[in-house]
Amino acid sequence: MEEYSRMISSIKSAVQQRAQKKAAYINALADFDARQNAYRKLVGVPGKETEAKKREEAVERSREIYSNAKAEHEKTTERLLIEFESFKAQRTVDMKEIMVDFVSLQVSRCLFSCLLLPSID
């Protein structure tokens, strides 16, 4: 049972990690959008070609960060779902084992008492 609470904490930390990855992904997306908008403003403006070029490079870098964050977020989500499914499957087996142990313990205790009682007249 205590082992189970530890497992639940592990899953919770995995969910938190996934939330962090998601936040990173959203930030990367926001950054990418912002840089793209800034770049669009400068495209076609005469005399601002150099700055536009710099912003285009920044957009490319941001795109790369964004795609990495997205891939990582998806990977984490997929992994979390797989692990959770395996946890659920394992939980069924474990609960059965715990219940069988408990019932056999109770049965053995009852047997013990039933065998002992006739000996005391």
Next chain:
Amino acid sequence: MVARFSSEFVEARRRALERFLRRIASHAEFIESEIVVAFLENDPATLHKLKESRIAARSKASSSSKMSWFESTITQAINGGKTEVEKSAADEKVEEINQYLTQLEKQMSSTIKHSEHLVKRSRDISQAMFELGQSMTYLGQNEGDGLGTGLTQVIGKRNKTKQTKWEIYFISENSSIFVFLEFPYLFKAIFNFSFFVFVCLFPLSFVLFLCFPLLPRLLSCFFFSVFLFPSLSLLSLSLFVRWAPPLILSPPWPPLTPRLKPSNSSNPWKNIRE
């Protein structure tokens, strides 16, 4: 205080380790992990090397994550957190998982609390029973006579836990047709078989010996050696099998469950009741 080398403790640890290894072996990712393989193969050099490389990678990742946290915070501040992503199916699933985990944690902690309470109460009852037994023993020692004998006998019966455990083991391990036996049916079967053969062979050897008294001495000796010696050896085997296990085990036999009830003639309580 836990006895580190007590058989129960070692057995519990062994079971837990086996469960842990089974769980790892059933995990697709762990079973292919180099660290797990090095651990299972008991290769300390490789394990140490892998651990160090893992620690280095983790520290690098943590420093980069700190930087990414810094960058993301600044970006969020600049953008004002306006960007919103639509909820995907995975997001909904994760939300469900979160809710489920919250409920499960609550229920699990409640179950743990109650099971601990149950264990504590059982322990208290055991302690109380032990103390009651002790006090009854002292009372019996103090009283003497019939009452003293009765009290001492009650405590004696109560302390015959090994014997009762053996019976419980036997009853739970075997099917109901063997319940009437008092030790494992294999011993009982050997006893029955050897005793049966002895019962058949011993008279036969005498009959043959008496029927052919005029036969040459050599033939008589042959009959004796063929029938009597095996029958006697089987008898000794049967007796050994019948009485060796109870003698080897610490509690003295005979202790069959229905027979545990003492007869009225030797019941010290009878006099007291009367």
